[in-house]
Amino acid sequence: MAARILANLLAAGSMVLGRAVVQAYQKALQNANKTGVAQEALNNMQRVRKTMTEQEARLILGIGEKTTWEEILQKYDALFEKNAKSGSFYLQSKVHRAKECLEAAYQSKDGQPS
Structure with a gap:
């Protein structure tokens, strides 16, 4: 009770x-x-939720300011594939966003990425 x-x-x-x-x-x-x-x-x-800066994108890809667009693409491809094999989707997306950021920066400077 x-x-x-x-x-x-x-x-x-x-x-x-x-x-x-x-x-x-x-x-x-x-x-x-x-x-x-x-x-x-x-x-x-x-x-x-800010967008990635050009400096941050260069740090992610491990490139300098004088890097050509072809070198950026080579570095992007290597890092993207490496992270695809290791299974790190987060790093793979960071590498992709870095390339997009630099692509936009190169387009605004030169009109088109070389």
Whole structure:
């Protein structure tokens, strides 16, 4: 009998606690929207998703500023294949994004990658 009463008290208490947590979360969201904190957090998240810089792309591919487009393609092919064999999709995608970044940089400088 005592165990049943204790179980009922625990169940009722957890329900009350659950409702309080939900209400507190909703109130926090309302306050964040009023003060602009939510918008600031969204802006910070967008800054994190920045595009790759040309310098970062060169570091990933291991090339210098005077590297020709043919050398970039050779380095890209070698690194892309190496990561394809080792199974590192993350590194493979970084190498691909680096090539895309440099391709855009070369197109804006010369009109077309050589």
